[in-house]
Amino acid sequence: MITVTSIESEESKLIAKADVSLPFQGLEPEGRMLVDSDGAAFVYLLGHKDEFIHLRFEQSTWETIHTYRNMEKPVYVHTGLQPVLLEDFWTEIDFLLDNIEGNHNYGKEFVDKVERIFFTDRRED
Structure with a gap:
């Protein structure tokens, strides 16, 4: 398990910075996300x-994800050897957010956290 500690914008892409260096070769994006x-x-x-390998995007990164969500900049994670493109990152985030909103099967506390960050602008309308 690897935790993303921050996400930084570099030119036309986003770089997910991890809590550990990833010096191994052969790291492949699966194009899938879980919750x-x-x-x-x-x-x-x-x-x-x-x-x-689970690459975790915890609540400390959600504001950044929300900020760049509509821009859909490609997201990479550095492995120490080369950056790896997280294929379908935005498609997966959108799919999960659509399923989480108002769905307390994920747990009320989790749904509240997600809605507070990703859907606050909808509530203000």
């Missing part, structure tokens, strides 16, 4: 050999 509602995180799946 950890208990841990309040969106989890991007990365493949490495025969296993999955």
Whole structure:
């Protein structure tokens, strides 16, 4: 499990900075995201050999994701060797957000956190 500590804009892309360096080769984007509602995180799946590595986007990164969501800049994570494009990142985020909004199957506390950051502008209308 790897936690993204920040997301920075660099030219026409976003760079997800991780809590550890990722010095291994063969890291592949899976193009899929999950939700950890208990841990309040969106989890991007990365493949490495025969296993999955969870790249966690916790609540501290959600404001940045919300800010850049409509711009859909490509998102990369640095591996120490080369950046890896997180394929379908925005498609997956949109899909998850559409499913989470108002859906307390994810847990009321998690839904409230997501709605407060990603849907506050809708409530102000």
